[in-house]
Amino acid sequence: MLLSVNKLHTWFRHQGRTIKAVDDVSFTIDRGETFCLVGESGSGKSITALSIMRLLPSSNLDRHDGEIRFQAEGGLTVDLSTLSGAQMRQVRGGQIAMIFQEPMSSLNPVFTIGEQILEAVNLHFPELGEEQAWERVMQALREVQLPDPETRIHAYPHQLSGGQRQRVMIAMAMACEPDLLIADEPTTALDVTVQREILRLMKALQQRTGMAILFITHDFGVVSEIADRVGVMQQGKLVEVGQTEQLIRRPQHNYSKALIAALPENLARHEQHLQVAEAEPLIRLKQFQIHFPVRKGLFRRVVDSVRAVDGVDLEIPRGQILALVGESGSGKTTLGRGILRLTEPTGGQVDFDDTDITRLDRRQLRRFRRHMQIIFQDPVSSLNPRLSIAAIITEPMKVHGIGENQDERIEIARDLLAQVQMEEDALWRYPHEFSGGQRQRIGIARALSLDPAFIVCDEITSALDVSVQAEILRMLLQLRAERGLTLLFITHNIGVVEYVSDRTAVMYQGRIVEQGPTDAIINRPQNDYTRQLIAAVPRVRL
Amino acid sequence: MSERPVKRQSYWRRILGQTFVRWGARLGLLWVGILALVGVFAPFLASSFPLLLSQDGALSSPVLEHLQPVDVLFLVAFVAVLALIPMQLTLGRKLLLLAGVLSLSAVLAYTWVSPPKLVIYEQYRVAEAAGRYDWVLYAPVPYSPKDYQRDRGETGLEAPLSNGERTHWFGTEQNGADVLSRMIHASRIALGIGFVATGIAMVLGVIIGGLMGYFSGVVDILGMRLVEIFEAVPTLFLLLTFVAFFGRSLYIMMVIIGITSWPGYARYVRAEFLRLRKQDFVQAAEAAGLPLSSILFRHMLPNGMGPVLVAASFGVAAAILAEATLSFLGLGLVDDPSWGEMLNQAVQSSSFNWWMAAFPGGAIFLTVFAYNLIGESLRDAIDPYLSKSG
Numbered sequence: 001m002l003l004s005v006n007k008l009h010t011w012f013r014h015q016g017r018t019i020k021a022v023d024d025v026s027f028t029i030d031r032g033e034t035f036c037l038v039g040e041s042g043s044g045k046s047i048t049a050l051s052i053m054r055l056l057p058s059s060n061l062d063r064h065d066g067e068i069r070f071q072a073e074g075g076l077t078v079d080l081s082t083l084s085g086a087q088m089r090q091v092r093g094g095q096i097a098m099i100f101q102e103p104m105s106s107l108n109p110v111f112t113i114g115e116q117i118l119e120a121v122n123l124h125f126p127e128l129g130e131e132q133a134w135e136r137v138m139q140a141l142r143e144v145q146l147p148d149p150e151t152r153i154h155a156y157p158h159q160l161s162g163g164q165r166q167r168v169m170i171a172m173a174m175a176c177e178p179d180l181l182i183a184d185e186p187t188t189a190l191d192v193t194v195q196r197e198i199l200r201l202m203k204a205l206q207q208r209t210g211m212a213i214l215f216i217t218h219d220f221g222v223v224s225e226i227a228d229r230v231g232v233m234q235q236g237k238l239v240e241v242g243q244t245e246q247l248i249r250r251p252q253h254n255y256s257k258a259l260i261a262a263l264p265e266n267l268a269r270h271e272q273h274l275q276v277a278e279a280e281p282l283i284r285l286k287q288f289q290i291h292f293p294v295r296k297g298l299f300r301r302v303v304d305s306v307r308a309v310d311g312v313d314l315e316i317p318r319g320q321i322l323a324l325v326g327e328s329g330s331g332k333t334t335l336g337r338g339i340l341r342l343t344e345p346t347g348g349q350v351d352f353d354d355t356d357i358t359r360l361d362r363r364q365l366r367r368f369r370r371h372m373q374i375i376f377q378d379p380v381s382s383l384n385p386r387l388s389i390a391a392i393i394t395e396p397m398k399v400h401g402i403g404e405n406q407d408e409r410i411e412i413a414r415d416l417l418a419q420v421q422m423e424e425d426a427l428w429r430y431p432h433e434f435s436g437g438q439r440q441r442i443g444i445a446r447a448l449s450l451d452p453a454f455i456v457c458d459e460i461t462s463a464l465d466v467s468v469q470a471e472i473l474r475m476l477l478q479l480r481a482e483r484g485l486t487l488l489f490i491t492h493n494i495g496v497v498e499y500v501s502d503r504t505a506v507m508y509q510g511r512i513v514e515q516g517p518t519d520a521i522i523n524r525p526q527n528d529y530t531r532q533l534i535a536a537v538p539r540v541r542l
Numbered sequence: 543m544s545e546r547p548v549k550r551q552s553y554w555r556r557i558l559g560q561t562f563v564r565w566g567a568r569l570g571l572l573w574v575g576i577l578a579l580v581g582v583f584a585p586f587l588a589s590s591f592p593l594l595l596s597q598d599g600a601l602s603s604p605v606l607e608h609l610q611p612v613d614v615l616f617l618v619a620f621v622a623v624l625a626l627i628p629m630q631l632t633l634g635r636k637l638l639l640l641a642g643v644l645s646l647s648a649v650l651a652y653t654w655v656s657p658p659k660l661v662i663y664e665q666y667r668v669a670e671a672a673g674r675y676d677w678v679l680y681a682p683v684p685y686s687p688k689d690y691q692r693d694r695g696e697t698g699l700e701a702p703l704s705n706g707e708r709t710h711w712f713g714t715e716q717n718g719a720d721v722l723s724r725m726i727h728a729s730r731i732a733l734g735i736g737f738v739a740t741g742i743a744m745v746l747g748v749i750i751g752g753l754m755g756y757f758s759g760v761v762d763i764l765g766m767r768l769v770e771i772f773e774a775v776p777t778l779f780l781l782l783t784f785v786a787f788f789g790r791s792l793y794i795m796m797v798i799i800g801i802t803s804w805p806g807y808a809r810y811v812r813a814e815f816l817r818l819r820k821q822d823f824v825q826a827a828e829a830a831g832l833p834l835s836s837i838l839f840r841h842m843l844p845n846g847m848g849p850v851l852v853a854a855s856f857g858v859a860a861a862i863l864a865e866a867t868l869s870f871l872g873l874g875l876v877d878d879p880s881w882g883e884m885l886n887q888a889v890q891s892s893s894f895n896w897w898m899a900a901f902p903g904g905a906i907f908l909t910v911f912a913y914n915l916i917g918e919s920l921r922d923a924i925d926p927y928l929s930k931s932g
Contacts, residue, residue, distance in 0.1 A: 342825050369831030382822035386554075386844040395840075396830035443826075450830065 001071060002212050003052070003180055004028040008066035010044075010051045018062050021047045023236035025066075029180065032206065034213040036223045036244070039233035040259070040465035045216045048233070049182045052214075053098055054080065054088050070096070070180075094124040097173035101185040103165035107157040113168045114153035117141070117175050124176040140171040144201060163194035167201070174205060181206075182214045187222065191327040192492065196536040199226050218465065220263055221495070221538030224248060232256045248540060262470040264495035265540055279317035282454060282486045283339065288312045288348035290331075290338045308334040310510035311348070316454075316503075321480065321487040323501035323518065325494065325533070331510040332490050336456040339488065340372055341365060352454070370400045373447035377459035379439035383431035389442055390427040393417075393449050400450055416445040420475060437468035441475075448479070454486045461496060473500055494537040498522055506530045554633065557848070560923035567919035570912035577909060581730040582620040585613050588683035588723035590663040596676040604666060605681070608658065611651040616730065618647040634839075663689035683711070685720035687727040687879050692718075702897050713897035715887055724879035725901060731880045732909055735796055735865045736858035742800025744854055747807025748843070754808065755815020755846075756838060762812070769805040777802040777864065785873045792875055795868065799861050806857070807850050814846030821845075848924040855917030859910040866906050881906050 010022035022044045029035045037045040050056050052068055068080040072095055080091065092098075100106045108116060117137045121128065128136065141149035144167040157165055166186060173181055183202070187195040203226065206213060215226060223230055223244060230248075231241045232255065240253040251257045260266060289312070291305035308331040316322045326332045337343040339350055341357060350357040352371065360368055376382040383392060393413040394406065403409035414424045420441040431439060440460060447455050457476070461469040477500065479485060489501055497504055497518060505515035506527065514527040525531045561567050580587060591604035622643045626636045663686055670678050685691070690698075698718040700710055712721035754765035781798050788794055818824055819842075827841045868874050869882030870889075881902040888898035 337825070340829055342829055366831040366833070369829060372829075374826065374829045376822040376826065378822055382826060384823040384827075384841050384845065387840070395827075395836070396832065399830070399832050399836070446826065446830075 001028050001069075002031045002033075003071075003214075004067075004069045005048075005052065006067040006069065008048065008051060008064070008068065010047055010056070010064040011062035013060050013062045020236050022051055022064070025233075025236075025238045027231050027238060027241055029212045029214060031179070031212055032210045034203075034206065034215055034226055034228045036215045036217060036227035036230045037233055037238075038217060038220065038223055038230060038259075040218060040467065042235075043233040044236040045233045046184055047236075049098070049184055049214060049216055052080065053092060053096060053182065054083075055092075055098075072179075093120055093173075093178070094176050095178055096180045096182060097176065097178040098182040098184065099166070099169045099173050099186050101188050103162055103169050103189070104157065106169060107165060109157055112154050112156055113141075113160070117168070117172045120172050121175050136175060140175040141168070143174060143205065144168070144171040146171070161194075162190055163198065166190060166194075166198055170198075170201065170205070174209075177209060178211060180212045180214065182216075184216045185218070186215075188217070188219070192494075192538070193327065193532060193536040195222070195538070199538070202226070219538065220248065220260065220466075220540045224540045225538045232259065259466060260540075262467040263540060264466075264470070264473070264493070264499040267470055267473070267499050279319055281315035282318040282353065283314075283316040283488070284351040285312050285314040285339070286349050286351070288314070288335070288338065288350060289346055290334055290343060291346045307510045309338055309345075312507075312510075312512050314505060314512060314515065316486055316488060318453075318486055319480075319484045320502040321489050321500055323489045323491060323497040323504045324507055325492060325497055325504060326507035327492065327533070330507045332507045333458055335507065336374070336458050336488055336490050340369075340374055340456060342374070367400075370396075370450040371452050372454045372456070373450060373452040374456040374458060375440075375443050375447050375460045377462055379436040379443065379463060382443050383439055383446075385431050387430075388427070389413075389417075389429055389431070392431075392442070393427075393446050396446070397449050402450065413445070413449065416448055417442075419448070419479065420445045421471075437464055437472065440464065440468075440472055444472075444476070444479075448483075451483075452485075454488070456488045456490070458490045459492070462491065462493065469496070476500070494522065494534065506533065557920075557923050561916070561919045564919045564922070566915040570915035570919075573908055573912040574916070577729050577733055578620075580726055581733050582616045584616075584727050584730060585609060587681055588685060588687065588720070588726045589681045590666070590684060590686040590689040592666050592678045592680050594679040595666070596678075597674060599676070608661070609655065610657055611648075611655045612730075614651040614655050615644070615648055618651070619644055664691070664693040668693060683720060683723050683726065685710075685723045687719060687724040688877070689720070689723075690718045699891065699893075699895055701895070712901045713895070715884070715898055716891050719879075721884070721897060721901060724884060725881065725905060727878070728880045728884065728902070729905070731792065731865065731875070731878065732862050732906075735792065735799070736862045736913070738796045739799035739803070739861040739864075740854050740857040742797065743804040743857060744807050744850060746801065746804035747809075748811050748847075748850065750804065751808035751811030752815055752838060752843065752846075755812040756819065756842070758816065758819075765808070765812070769808050772802060772805045775802055778867065781864070781868055782871075782873060785868070790874060790876050792878075795865060795874075796861075799864050803857060803860070806853055810849040810853055811846055814849060815842055818842045818846055852917050852921040852924060855913050855920060859913035859917070862906065862909055862913075 005028070006026050008022055008025045009020065012019045012021050025048055027035065037048060039045045047056070051064055056064075064081070066081065069077050070080050070091070071077045072091070080088070083091065107113065114134070114137055117140055118133055121133050121136050125133070125136070138149060138153060141153060146152055146164060146167050152160070152164075157168075160168065169186075187198050190198065199222065202213065205211070217223060227244045229241065230244050231238050232247070232253065233239070234255045240247065240251065240256045242252075247256065248260060251260050288309060289307070290309040291307050293302040294304040294306060295301065296303045310331075312335060314322075324332045324335065334343055338345045339357070345358055348358070352368075355368070357365070357368065390410060390413060393416060394409040397403055397409045397412065398406075403412055410427065413427060417424055417426055422438065422441050422445070426434070426438075426442070431442070434442065443460075461472055464472065473496065476487070480487060489497075491497060501518045503516065504518040504521040505512050506521065506529070507513070508529045514521060514525065514530045521530065522534060525534055562571060585605055586593065589605055589608075591608050593605050594601060594603050619640075622640055626640060629636065631639070666678070669675060694708070698714050698716045700714045702711060702713040703709060704713070710720050710722070712725065714720055715724070750765055750768070754762045777799065780802060781795065784794055784798055824837060824841055827837050832841075865874065865880065866882030866885070869880045870886045872886055874880055874883045884902040885899060888895060888902075891898070
């Protein structure tokens with residue numbers, strides 16, 4: 001038993017109230033074991049980890065309570081909750097190390113990565129000479145398979161990619177040979193192919209050093225890949241602990257059942273996957289391209305261009321959902337905005353029915369916009385914080401002359417809110433009063449207010465918890481069926497693609513590398529990149 | 543996931559709530575409020591003319607007869623603000639309405655209100671001493687700022703409360719005028735120059751900065767050069783030059799302080815607009831085909847005003863200081879008292895008279911301090927990283 005947490009409680013002070021963030025949590029981790037804490041946002045999984053590390057901000061920490069027994073080197077068992085600040089600093093980094101979600105902000109931008117790892121090494125092995133310490137740094141970088149470590153050791157964090165930074169974070173954590181590594185969503189900000197490499201790396205390091213990992217995630221795919229045992233957290237409570245396979249196949253607690261049932265892989269398939277070839281296309285892209293100029297020098301001459309979207313031919317059949325998948329930087333968001341001319345295309349054409357959108361002048365385009373709408377990823381920034389929901393939904397209607405007067409428009413807005421399953425008193429509230437899922441519903445209602453034929457959905461569920469995601473996806477499919485909507489669904493989540501889309505297009509470096517019926521793309525990919533991408537997706541083994 | 547909806551309130555109400563939860567801001571607001579009240583009601587607080595008097599059974603109010611058009615304007619503005627606050631209108635509409643009422647009443651006041659040209663401060667005192675009135679009600683400070691009290695043989699430079707017959711709370715200056723009365727009337731100049739100069743700067747800055755931020759590209763490059771040119775102009779020396787050429791006028795001062803301090807606001811607005819342009823809700827507004835004016839003024843401007851308002855509250859303080867500096871250098875207004883000019887008086891007399899320096903100096907200090915406190919709190923309330931409840 002390396003770590004045993006017994007009846008851990010953590011209380012927070014927030015606006016004069018005391019909130020139980022962690023409520024009676026007990027679990028154990030053995031040496032060499034990977035224990036996963038899963039839960040939705042706000043379930044207290046990160047707070048649990050920070051409580052173990054005693055890294056919670058004292059400004060709003062009320063108190064914590066419970067036993068955190070940690071078996072240090074030499075078989076000595078200490079209760080971390082009783083250690084002094086100085087003793088705790090010895091444990092941190094030396095025996096328990098931690099890596100975080102955001103590799104950019106967890107590295108200091110003004111030091112080279114070598115210096116940062118060296119600092120950790122010097123702290124925990126003060127007896128090492130300078131040369132030996134640098135040797136250890138180099139060894140750590142080699143261990144995490146950072147390419148070309150001899151030059152990278154002098155690189156600054158901004159010179160590395162996200163995956164490389166996360167490797168550096170792991171190297172920094174591993175440099176002191178900890179007994180326990182706490183990883184707080186270490187792969188959430190990374191692309192799936194990079195995520196796979198990092199997960200493999202962590203597993204390999206674990207096998208070599210025998211350290212234990214406490215892995216925090218919200219993604220059951222990742223759990224299924226890496227965990228030996230899983231704990232499910234809900235509102236500060238650990239509701240169920242079990243062996244990974246067992247828990248995913250036969251969850252006992254109601255909440256775990258609901259959570260696993262909400263995975264896109266488990267959602268009941270919608271029957272009406274339309275016959276692909278039959279419907280004629282609503283949107284047709286021909287040699288569509290968006291290049292961003294790179295300017296240099298005194299006169300800002302265009303010296304080069306970034307080819308965000310580079311000659312795309314794509315057809316979206318009427319009434320169908322086309323999923324556009326790809327890793328970050330592949331140009332899928334730019335493509336989506338380019339179709340709506342929110343980003344000006346630099347070449348090619350977009351036919352909407354028979355209208356070439358790229359040829360419309362400003363005024364025509366403004367009138368045409370009611371036929372095509374967009375829903376955004378970030379529920380926080382997609383609604384104007386200064387306007388009430390009524391104003392947000394009715395303003396576009398007013399501009400396009402929908403509804404005789406304001407009363408009628410409010411009536412329409414009420415109907416729309418009912419369609420996205422919101423209470424009608426939401427009309428008179430402001431965006432900050434709603435949760436992420438509710439805001440996303442409002443965003444959908446706003447897009448529907450103009451009764452468009454085509455909607456671009458840009459990663460609309462990736463900021464949401466799985467249960468909310470399931471509700472939103474279900475609702476979207478229903479709206480599609482009722483209104484005959486055509487959707488371009490941009491996402492990186494293959495589970496969602498499978499559930500929601502009729503056709504799929506895979507984008508890589510500004511080009512569509514493969515497109516076809518979703519089923520064929522997922523199960524029988526032809527292109528090398530598609531194959532690699534699909535294989536990297538962590539799947540829940542059911 | 544279930545989240546309880548928070549209490550319903552608009553963004554600005556929330557920000558103001560968070561601002562004035564802080565004690566510093568409350569004290570600052572209290573002081574500015576007192577100043578505003580004192581400024582508006584100055585003629586009724588400090589005047590040699592009786593508020594009311596009864597002569598042979600007939601009531602009359604010499605104060606009202608001697609009201610200047612400016613005094614009327616201040617009163618109208620005060621009443622209009624009080625009337626507008628409870629109305630169910632957006633902030634922009636309220637401001638527009640206020641501006642309309644003010645300009646209308648300015649025209650009316652300057653055409654209709656005609657106080658007697660010849661001002662004889664002592665006439666009522668003399669008449670009272672002669673026993674011609676049944677009763678007389680004076681203002682709390684019964685001296686006008688420019689009443690040198692020749693009839694009483696005032697020698698001037700009396701320390702506070704040193705004269706047994708007449709109470710001068712803050713003493714008198716070298717001509718024999720009451721210091722407190724002068725300060726009360728000077729508070730209008732302090733408030734006026736702060737608000738008008740900052741208002742001019744804000745309007746210019748928001749327009750130019752907004753255009754730079756929204757259109758970017760060439761407009762931005764040209765705009766930034768303009769900003770840099772104006773930032774290089776030393777305000778104080780420009781003011782000195784203008785005063786030398788065109789004589790002393792409060793309005794010229796306001797305009798010059800206004801048009802030399804807009805670049806700061808323009809920078810803030812530009813940066814905010816550049817940020818907001820990429821925000822999803824602005825993109826959504828664009829995708830909905832909303833007209834440019836709505837995107838700019840409904841969706842972008844209110845969201846970008848936070849830093850501008852913070853800068854403005856510091857700007858008011860800076861404008862007050864600039865006016866005080868000029869007046870102290872003897873380049874302020876000729877005739878009307880202002881706090882800076884009163885400091886100048888204190889320095890010019892042969893002996894050091896503490897009351898002439900301490901009271902106006904303290905007033906300048908407190909006012910600038912109050913605006914800085916409000917600005918500081920506003921900045922904390924708007925900063926999402928610092929937001930806390932108390």
